[in-house]
Amino acid sequence: MRNLDQYLIWTRALPSSLVINAATLGPIGRVKKAPGTVGSVAGVGLYAVFFHYSSLLGFILLALGLAYLAVALCDAAEKRLQMRDPGMIVLDEFVAVPLVFFGMGGYDGLIVQHGGWPVLLLGFLLFRLFDILKPFGINRLQNLPGGLGCVADDLAAGAASCVVLHLFLHFVL
Numbered sequence: 001m002r003n004l005d006q007y008l009i010w011t012r013a014l015p016s017s018l019v020i021n022a023a024t025l026g027p028i029g030r031v032k033k034a035p036g037t038v039g040s041v042a043g044v045g046l047y048a049v050f051f052h053y054s055s056l057l058g059f060i061l062l063a064l065g066l067a068y069l070a071v072a073l074c075d076a077a078e079k080r081l082q083m084r085d086p087g088m089i090v091l092d093e094f095v096a097v098p099l100v101f102f103g104m105g106g107y108d109g110l111i112v113q114h115g116g117w118p119v120l121l122l123g124f125l126l127f128r129l130f131d132i133l134k135p136f137g138i139n140r141l142q143n144l145p146g147g148l149g150c151v152a153d154d155l156a157a158g159a160a161s162c163v164v165l166h167l168f169l170h171f172v173l
Contacts, residue, residue, distance in 0.1 A: 043097025
């Protein structure tokens with residue numbers, strides 16, 4: 001864990017209110033019922049605004065940057081809240097959802113070819129299914145230290161959802 005901490009040390013300079021509000025996406029993580037679902041809906045919006053028309057390289061760089069920020073901020077929030085992966089932290093879902101749609105965007109991408117919002121809805125539902133059930137060893141990723149464990153399982157759920165969605169669009173539709 002010491003090795004991970006050296007890459008996240010900059011978060012110590014941030015005020016607790018900023019760290020916690022970033023990790024909870026402000027009021028989104030504080031909704032009473034299903035904050036992870038609401039955070040995932042916000043993640044679809046993140047995809048639509050920043051990822052849908054990005055190049056492949058742009059998508060990868062943005063996803064890596066957001067994943068790093070999420071690990072750092074979730075790690076700091078867990079420490080300040082003195083809680084391990086509390087439900088109110090939804091930044092992990094927020095940054096993972098765009099991965100569901102990797103390779104599907106653009107003006108002539110799979111999302112547009114298959115009618116737009118139904119693909120987004122199906123991807124969202126697949127992500128929630130994989131995030132909640134955590135099959136294929138995804139649940140073990142939660143055991144990684146600090147913010148890495150908080151975020152890694154959601155990234156894996158996003159990747160698994162992406163594979164299933166690609167297969168569905170290719171073989172079913």
